[in-house]
Amino acid sequence: MHVEFNGVAKTFGSKRALDIPSWILENGDVVGLVGSNGAGKTTFLRILLDLVQADRGQVLLNGKDVRRQSRWRAQTGAFLDRSFLIDYLTIPEYLDFVGATFGLTRKQTSEALEPFASFLPLSKVDRRRLIRDLSTGNAKKVGILAALFITPKLIVLDEPFANLDPPSQMHLKQILSELAADPERSMIISSHDLGHVTEVCGRITLLHAGEIQKDLQTNTDTLAQLHAWFKEEGVVSAT
């Protein structure tokens, strides 16, 4: 999916949260969104998903303003935080629900989930436990799974690696790499984990105080460049 930010700006009170004159994500791009706390990453994603209204500018998905039409939702899988889950449902109930939003029957949902069994083996989870009673890590896995199994054209994830155990992080990286192979599919992954994000993403957008500081194609030097930048800005030591 093609994503375009045109002159998007947002302030909360007197604080500038985001100011992006222009930013484009081409079909097939996998971009990592990095930055310190308060850099504007989550605001960026929430404006993209039309959860927050920008003060000015527009976000276009495949050329259509996200605020004016909602067809993009049929092609988007997103997980930002626990509010993207329905916490009074069990895991199978929630996944069936998500499947139904894409017109899948329960059987089709079950089949669509099979390729993700290594990430969240449904045969081993307690199928009667409510999502609100899951640990943070397991709830995150459910949210990520719900965003991915419908094989959307745009995947939006906020801090997907945080709170996951190392095997799950490895499985997730593997899954994201496989999904990235589709040239029509784009991904935006926000993360504080520079190692993971440079490993998975072909491009890194660095946000600072609501502005894009760097937009890099990932190569063997990117991780070192990012570390150097954060060190120079004193963000690493400050956090």
Next chain:
Amino acid sequence: MKARQGRFVRVLVGFLLVYAAVVLVTLGLFFDRFSMTLLPDAPPVEIVNQSLVATFITLFFLRFLLQKTPRMKVVPYLHLPIQQHRLVTFFQTASLLSVHNIYPLFFFIPFWMRFVVAGDSIEGNLMWIGAIMLLILSSHFANLLVRGILRRQVGVFYLLMTILIGTAYIDEVAGVGLQQRMSGFMFTDLLSGSATSLVLFLAWAFFVMVASTFHLARSLSDPEGEHGEKLPDAHSFQVPDDWGILGHLVRSELLLMWRNRRPRHYLLLSIFFSTFYLVLMLSSGDVFGGVAFPALLGLFASGGFVLNYGQLMFGWDAANYQALITRNIAFHTMVLAKLIVLRTSCLLLFLLSLPLFIALRPDLVALHTAFLFYNVGITSALVMELATRNKQRLDVTRGGGFFNFEGISARHMLWIIPTALPPVLFLQAMHESPDLGLTILALIGLGSLIFTEPLTRYFARGLRVRKHTMVEGFTVHAR
């Protein structure tokens, strides 16, 4: 604006608390005037004595719906160097300061001073009020005990309570009066100076107090605690795949109301109103007279759930709202699913209360039927209009006690005017041709069903327009 609304609600809650206390004190002091209208020949003490068992069963049921256990209050202190039994004893004792224990006293103490103390036996008079205190105490600890034991089998409790209250009701309707006679015997016996019943009450209070304290202490070492709610058969309730996302949304709404404390309370209180409370209302004869009271009864008998639960819809979803609106779900479908739930509730409550109308007030069956159609067509739509403007996050895990006003603003309070006033005024205007009035009311409700599609589109448009403010409100209040 929000601060003003918060102040308004606090003032209102304070007023209601004082008002309820004044009503109970007045009822206690002047019970003879009240009882004279119902049973002119019976002395007030006799009437109260015969009703005490039924009253305490009903109060116990209400406690179960509304009163929390102290378990969650104890948990945060467990890591401190305080002995667990001290914590348990402290919080068990502190839990006695509950409105469920204090408010009954606003009636019983003035009643006792005015009517019971006038009796001959001082010991009997003291034993009578002592027995009342013990019953309140037992009811309190029995509730904590039963809640603890049945927290994963709540359905069993409702079944048992329904059987118990149903039996009491049959006992009353069939004219056996066993419960009345038993209640009357025990408390009259106390007044005569015999301590047998008091010893029984004392033993019972002691037993439930010790048992609930013991159970609370034991449950604290249960690793799953209250967060380990496992559903006995969550998959027994499915919707056919053909129903698509609409079916899933309806199912999700039903699960929301059953698996979360406050919405469940609203559901159960609506059922309670349409059954047990309705019996009281319908049995009141023409005490209230006129058109307004029967009209309000009709409105609430089948529309109680719509008015209670429906007014906070979308607010119930606050914690999960982003899960809904970032998914491929049209606002139109969301509204339709909620309308289906509201309208179906009218039909179910109508069917539930219909036998009571037939048995107790057959002359009001036509009114009950007319209001079914009115509630399905008009009340549901009016409440949906209110609901699509909700933008305060609700904590659905908190109880739905009478004084939990979270999410309820001045608008919610005032909405009863456009909801209740028009049908009442209309029926008043038509009081000389009541059948015609009811027919027109029913036809208005039925006729409005034709406009379901444009209404749904209208509500969906409202949700679209207010989407960002709703998301902001639902998120801000979470912090």
